[in-house]
Amino acid sequence: MKIILKNVDIIHPEDIVNLKGTSVLVDNGIISKIGELNQAEIRGAKEFDFSGKILVPGLFDMHVHLREPGREDEETVLTGCNSAAAGGFTGVACMPNTEPDIDTAEVVKFIKEQAANHLVDVYPVAAASLGRKGEIISPMAELVEAGAVAFSDDGVAIRTSAVLRRAFEYANMYNTPIIEHCEDESLADGAMNEGVNSTLLGLPALASVAEDIIVSRDILMAEYTGGRIHIAHISTKNSVNLVRDAKKKGIKVTAEVTPHHFTLTDDAVKSYDTNFKMNPPLRTQDDIIAIIKGIKDGTIDCIASDHAPHSIEEKETEFQFAPNGIVGLETIVGLSSTELLHKNKISIEELVNKLSINPRRILNIPIPKFEVGAVANFTIIDPDLVWTVDVSKFKSKSKNSPFDKRLLTGKAIAVINRKKMYADNQWIDLVSA
Amino acid sequence: MALSSRHLLGLQGVPKEDIQTILDTANTFREILERPIKKVPTLQGKTVVNLFYESSTRTRISFELAEKRLSADAINFSISGSSVSKGETFKDTMKNIEAMKVDMVVVRHSAAGTPLYLTKICNSNIINAGDGTHEHPTQALLDMYSIRQKIGRLEGLKICIVGDIAHSRVALSNIFGLKTMGVKVSVCGPSTMIPRDIKDLGVDVIYDIDEAIQENDVLNVLRIQLERKAREYFPSIREYAKYFGITQERLDKIGKDILILHPGPINRGVELSSEVADGSSQIILYQVTNGVAIRMAVLYLLGTLN
Numbered sequence: 001m002k003i004i005l006k007n008v009d010i011i012h013p014e015d016i017v018n019l020k021g022t023s024v025l026v027d028n029g030i031i032s033k034i035g036e037l038n039q040a041e042i043r044g045a046k047e048f049d050f051s052g053k054i055l056v057p058g059l060f061d062m063h064v065h066l067r068e069p070g071r072e073d074e075e076t077v078l079t080g081c082n083s084a085a086a087g088g089f090t091g092v093a094c095m096p097n098t099e100p101d102i103d104t105a106e107v108v109k110f111i112k113e114q115a116a117n118h119l120v121d122v123y124p125v126a127a128a129s130l131g132r133k134g135e136i137i138s139p140m141a142e143l144v145e146a147g148a149v150a151f152s153d154d155g156v157a158i159r160t161s162a163v164l165r166r167a168f169e170y171a172n173m174y175n176t177p178i179i180e181h182c183e184d185e186s187l188a189d190g191a192m193n194e195g196v197n198s199t200l201l202g203l204p205a206l207a208s209v210a211e212d213i214i215v216s217r218d219i220l221m222a223e224y225t226g227g228r229i230h231i232a233h234i235s236t237k238n239s240v241n242l243v244r245d246a247k248k249k250g251i252k253v254t255a256e257v258t259p260h261h262f263t264l265t266d267d268a269v270k271s272y273d274t275n276f277k278m279n280p281p282l283r284t285q286d287d288i289i290a291i292i293k294g295i296k297d298g299t300i301d302c303i304a305s306d307h308a309p310h311s312i313e314e315k316e317t318e319f320q321f322a323p324n325g326i327v328g329l330e331t332i333v334g335l336s337s338t339e340l341l342h343k344n345k346i347s348i349e350e351l352v353n354k355l356s357i358n359p360r361r362i363l364n365i366p367i368p369k370f371e372v373g374a375v376a377n378f379t380i381i382d383p384d385l386v387w388t389v390d391v392s393k394f395k396s397k398s399k400n401s402p403f404d405k406r407l408l409t410g411k412a413i414a415v416i417n418r419k420k421m422y423a424d425n426q427w428i429d430l431v432s433a
Numbered sequence: 434m435a436l437s438s439r440h441l442l443g444l445q446g447v448p449k450e451d452i453q454t455i456l457d458t459a460n461t462f463r464e465i466l467e468r469p470i471k472k473v474p475t476l477q478g479k480t481v482v483n484l485f486y487e488s489s490t491r492t493r494i495s496f497e498l499a500e501k502r503l504s505a506d507a508i509n510f511s512i513s514g515s516s517v518s519k520g521e522t523f524k525d526t527m528k529n530i531e532a533m534k535v536d537m538v539v540v541r542h543s544a545a546g547t548p549l550y551l552t553k554i555c556n557s558n559i560i561n562a563g564d565g566t567h568e569h570p571t572q573a574l575l576d577m578y579s580i581r582q583k584i585g586r587l588e589g590l591k592i593c594i595v596g597d598i599a600h601s602r603v604a605l606s607n608i609f610g611l612k613t614m615g616v617k618v619s620v621c622g623p624s625t626m627i628p629r630d631i632k633d634l635g636v637d638v639i640y641d642i643d644e645a646i647q648e649n650d651v652l653n654v655l656r657i658q659l660e661r662k663a664r665e666y667f668p669s670i671r672e673y674a675k676y677f678g679i680t681q682e683r684l685d686k687i688g689k690d691i692l693i694l695h696p697g698p699i700n701r702g703v704e705l706s707s708e709v710a711d712g713s714s715q716i717i718l719y720q721v722t723n724g725v726a727i728r729m730a731v732l733y734l735l736g737t738l739n
């Protein structure tokens with residue numbers, strides 16, 4: 001099957017392609033031509049008019065929780081991939097806090113099998129320690145061989161410095177990064193950011209210094225071992241500054257931020273609405289300013305959703321007893337576009353770097369090429385589309401989003417990968433006759 | 434004479450006029466409580482549910498008594514012997530209770546924000562009887578009422594709240610209410626028990642109990658929790674008693690009268706020495722009686738609003 005993506009603007013920061021109003025011919029899922037097409041090439045092709053839209057290398061979310069195996073009532077690999085495609089992503093890395101944890105090759109393979117026929121590439125992040133208990137490092141060689149792209153005890157930080165050191169040293173043999181959820185366990189007993197709002201609301205509080213302490217520890221250990229550390233969902237001003245300084249010193253550190261951490265502050269918790277409960281918690285305006293600065297100057301490499309589906313029953317409870325996290329895959333592009341692109345914080349090229357190129361580079365995943373003969377791996381974005389978030393339309397199995405009814409500008413409208421296309425709520429098989 | 438809200442969730446943001454109305458109304462009921470027949474028909478036909486997810490005999494009895502003295506039908510629903518243990522969700526429980534045609538719900542819960550949540554899922558008037566470490570408005574109101582009775586006013590007074598401020602709903606409600614009423618509020622206790630950002634609430638922090646006694650007209654002394662979890666915040670009970678406990682010796686040094694309140698029950702020899710506890714026992718028991726009057730006032734004002 002031939003398809004033509006007409007009148008589209010192409011942006012590929014890595015291949016330094018920057019073409020306006022051109023056409024792309026995709027034949028059986030493979031890029032066949034970029035540029036003006038002749039009559040013979042057009043014949044028999046299904047045409048998509050993408051005037052005013054941007055075609056970029058397929059977006060990649062390096063921090064999602066797909067809940068399978070274990071909590072299939074909240075999300076499965078399949079529904080998570082559907083959510084990813086609807087949100088504009090052609091690849092995701094899924095975190096290991098499933099039941100059982102992703103700490104054996106069998107679970108890695110199981111997850112990859114669930115996604116084998118999907119448009120979205122799924123790359124498991126395996127546990128850094130067995131059962132994420134922070135006692136014994138996981139069988140990293142086997143896990144890498146099975147397809148794991150990074151190691152993390154996400155949900156918690158690697159418990160001790162000794163295990164962290166071994167994890168760095170061992171993972172380094174495979175040039176694989178350690179992804180850390182930075183939170184000092186002994187300071188982690190809280191439900192929201194510590195500050196005047198937690199005092200007013202009478203909620204147990206999480207001090208921002210709990211994050212900064214582990215970021216510091218991890219940076220020092222990365223420097224000492226030569227390992228690669230990736231800071232997940234960075235949320236504090238001090239942590240951003242620590243990462244910036246470490247990068248200047250040449251330490252192998254990268255960082256990601258979630259849209260909610262540059263969009264919302266802990267003021268939102270005043271409603272006691274559990275959709276505003278996440279970990280790290282929503283911080284302050286000061287932190288948002290520091291995060292935006294870090295996004296602009298490259299201290300923060302990626303934007304990741306920390307997609308964390310939860311059942312209604314679990315979320316509809318007292319704030320301090322509710323689980324952490326929000327559904328993120330279907331709002332991340334809209335929020336990034338609204339808060340960063342349209343507020344002139346970063347350019348579209350930088351946005352594509354943070355949502356597509358950098359996460360793949362950190363995880364050693366090949367970056368989609370825009371050349372004839374390459375598999376078409378595209379996201380098509382309408383940067384000016386004004387739309388309202390409606391959680392009832394989410395493809396994710398769960399609906400726990402604090403952004404319901406929010407007006408956003410910018411949306412991914414189509415994705416193409418693995419010889420499949422998803423656009424307008426429809427799946428199109430690009431190899432069928 | 435009507436309140437500006439149909440719920441009492443806390444004292445944060447409650448206007449001065451409302452607090453004044455509640456205190457003045459309590460005065461009327463305080464007189465009724467001195468009569469031989471202490472019952473009035475004001476809330477006849479109204480049903481009030483005391484929804485207690487956390488055991489607190491004193492607060493529940495105080496509310497129950499207030500409800501009965503107003504001739505309301507009072508139903509107690511406590512965590513033991515309820516559907517909570519059967520895994521019924523909080524929301525379902527609430528919906529079930531409301532289906533029984535309830536007019537008001539008095540709620541005590543270990544989680545902050547629960548009373549606010551109740552206002553979103555049901556139509557009854559909600560009265561917060563303590564939510565986590567957030568607010569306990571009727572306790573603060575009865576504290577304010579007691580002070581006003583003893584001293585004659587609130588405005589211009591200097592009042593210090595002593596003890597574990599960080600884990601106290603009584604402290605927070607007192608801070609909000611007293612500040613609204615024009616009181617200069619300070620807190621005193623070990624620094625580990627004082628929220629980092631408390632000054633942003635317009636409250637002074639004192640770490641020296643003698644200074645707190647010297648500088649204030651009233652001390653509202655909180656009960657120190659002696660459970661292990663709370664104990665992580667200070668080195669030992671002995672050290673607490675020595676540096677933050679209020680003794681007769683300390684009171685004698687200042688050569689002026691100071692009013693001491695305590696929400697009870699007292700840990701004798703910890704936050705108050707026995708001598709001080711007995712010396713001020715009159716006000717402490719007086720607070721208990723005032724508690725019924727305040728709760729009658731709140732129930733009456735909310736119950737006759739609709």
Ligand SMILES: [Zn+2]
Nearest residue numbers: 154155181232
């Ligand atoms: Zn995490």
